[in-house]
Amino acid sequence: MTTPLICNNYINGQWKSAAATAAILESRNPANKHEVVATFVRSTTADVDAAVAAARQAYRSWRLVPAPARAEYIFKVGELLGQHKEELAHLISREMGKPLLEARGDVQEGIDCAFYSAGEGRRLFGQTVPSEMPNKFAMTVRMPIGVCALITPWNFPIAIPCWKIMPALVCGNTVILKPAEDSPACATKLVEIFAQAGLPPGVVNLVHGIGEEVGRALVEHPNVDLVSFTGSSETGAQVGAICGRTHKRVCLEMGGKNAQIVMEDADLQLAVDGAVWGAFGTAGQRCTATSRLLLHREIKEKFTAMLKERTSKLRLGAGTDPHTDVGPIVNEKQLQRVKRYVDIARQEGATVLIGGEIAAEEQLQNGYFFQPTILDNVEPKMRVAQEEIFGPVVALIEVNSFEEAIAVLNDTNYGLSSSIYTRDINRAFAAIRDIEAGITYINGPTIGAEVHLPFGGVKHTGNGHREAGTTALDIFTEWKTVYVDFSGSLQRAQIDNRG
Numbered sequence: 001m002t003t004p005l006i007c008n009n010y011i012n013g014q015w016k017s018a019a020a021t022a023a024i025l026e027s028r029n030p031a032n033k034h035e036v037v038a039t040f041v042r043s044t045t046a047d048v049d050a051a052v053a054a055a056r057q058a059y060r061s062w063r064l065v066p067a068p069a070r071a072e073y074i075f076k077v078g079e080l081l082g083q084h085k086e087e088l089a090h091l092i093s094r095e096m097g098k099p100l101l102e103a104r105g106d107v108q109e110g111i112d113c114a115f116y117s118a119g120e121g122r123r124l125f126g127q128t129v130p131s132e133m134p135n136k137f138a139m140t141v142r143m144p145i146g147v148c149a150l151i152t153p154w155n156f157p158i159a160i161p162c163w164k165i166m167p168a169l170v171c172g173n174t175v176i177l178k179p180a181e182d183s184p185a186c187a188t189k190l191v192e193i194f195a196q197a198g199l200p201p202g203v204v205n206l207v208h209g210i211g212e213e214v215g216r217a218l219v220e221h222p223n224v225d226l227v228s229f230t231g232s233s234e235t236g237a238q239v240g241a242i243c244g245r246t247h248k249r250v251c252l253e254m255g256g257k258n259a260q261i262v263m264e265d266a267d268l269q270l271a272v273d274g275a276v277w278g279a280f281g282t283a284g285q286r287c288t289a290t291s292r293l294l295l296h297r298e299i300k301e302k303f304t305a306m307l308k309e310r311t312s313k314l315r316l317g318a319g320t321d322p323h324t325d326v327g328p329i330v331n332e333k334q335l336q337r338v339k340r341y342v343d344i345a346r347q348e349g350a351t352v353l354i355g356g357e358i359a360a361e362e363q364l365q366n367g368y369f370f371q372p373t374i375l376d377n378v379e380p381k382m383r384v385a386q387e388e389i390f391g392p393v394v395a396l397i398e399v400n401s402f403e404e405a406i407a408v409l410n411d412t413n414y415g416l417s418s419s420i421y422t423r424d425i426n427r428a429f430a431a432i433r434d435i436e437a438g439i440t441y442i443n444g445p446t447i448g449a450e451v452h453l454p455f456g457g458v459k460h461t462g463n464g465h466r467e468a469g470t471t472a473l474d475i476f477t478e479w480k481t482v483y484v485d486f487s488g489s490l491q492r493a494q495i496d497n498r499g
């Protein structure tokens with residue numbers, strides 16, 4: 001067993017050992033709860049104050065560094081991430097459990113994000129616009145916002161912090177990262193890479209600790225200008241409320257209840273491949289995971305048999321084992337929550353077709369493993385069809401028509417990802433038009449976002465922002481409209497040109 005990594009805070013360019021009086025918390029391997037992956041400090045509001053002060057001070061000069069020069073640091077981070085990809089992937093697997101193949105994808109997403117965001121350093125385009133007055137010039141420029149608090153979950157412990165830190169820095173902001181309690185080691189290794197890239201002190205800061213304590217303190221802090229949060233809808237609502245009261249910019253990325261429609265004309269093999277990957281990839285612990293399969297009655301029986309067969313072959317195990325298809329649930333609390341939802345499904349009248357229990361195998365007893373689960377006979381209004389479970393559980397719902405499929409898909413509070421399998425081009429386009437979601441896949445699973453396209457959802461999933469893509473720039477900048485009057489006289493818009 002490897003020695004636990006000691007995760008310190010990183011404030012103003014320095015790694016701060018925990019004070020003798022500070023409480024120390026542990027991050028454990030969800031595949032083996034006896035293995036402590038890392039220890040981290042339970043930071044206090046004093047640490048938050050120090051990080052915010054450092055970020056505020058650094059902002060004064062960082063915003064004046066030319067954007068292409070700011071981006072050079074991010075290119076460097078991208079290169080370093082590439083060099084450390086394998087080591088980081090193993091750490092991800094050990095710390096939060098996803099299989100190595102997926103963990104490599106997590107790091108790769110960070111690398112892609114680095115090169116994509118850094119490229120923006122030479123764009124950050126504004127507009128030039130004709131003025132309604134003679135001898136007057138009008139344009140728009142993007143301005144940084146200031147100090148950004150970035151609050152992240154554990155399920156993409158490298159990719160999600162990169163999605164936030166990289167565009168924030170290229171746009172001229174300084175940041176404080178508050179990672180999830182379940183992935184402090186990944187966050188620490190990532191920030192080490194930012195430090196190695198030579199960023200000036202205070203531009204990137206890291207504060208470990210408990211969400212309700214340091215997360216909340218950051219959100220409430222008067223010297224924080226922007227909060228970017230990814231996590232549960234419940235916490236997101238609280239974050240949003242505080243930011244509303246304190247007039248902060250806020251970007252919220254929250255839950256999903258994503259559905260895949262399978263029509264009667266679909267390529268069933270392809271649709272099963274998509275469903276297995278969408279529902280059980282990352283053990284269903286993705287905000288884009290497929291948690292409902294809306295199956296046309298003509299193919300339901302056949303599709304269900306094929307899906308059951310495939311699901312029965314999935315191998316549960318530690319993410320670090322190359323033979324593993326489905327890794328553990330992140331912690332005991334989440335494991336019990338998944339179990340509770342399956343019990344609720346049974347009480348509501350759904351049938352467990354396969355799985356439905358905490359894994360019983362001897363070799364899995366040290367971890368938090370839940371069997372990949374298919375729930376049949378689910379009705380659209382049941383709780384398991386409405387609430388986010390965040391585990392390897394998928395609900396089958398029968399539909400009679402395309403119109404019914406769309407209506408059922410839309411009948412939740414969430415709207416992140418969605419998918420339809422059909423060979424009918426007309427239906428595919430009608431689905432693109434009628435599905436209420438931020439992301440729609442045609443003949444692909446609900447998961448698999450690419451960094452250069454907008455990512456986010458409608459309804460209770462988000463608050464109108466889109467991460468990634470050029471839309472990330474709208475989160476981390478504000479527009480300034482600039483008028484330059486070179487007429488030498490007072491020109492009154494709306495008045496002098498209509499004399």
Ligand code: ADP
Nearest residue numbers: 152153179180210211212215216230231232235
């Ligand atoms: P999850 O179900 O993914 O753990 P949470 O919303 O609880 O979702 O956590 C996401 C992130 O938000 C974590 O970094 C967590 O520490 C942080 N967090 C939790 N509660 C709060 C809060 N009240 N204020 C700010 N951040 C919080």
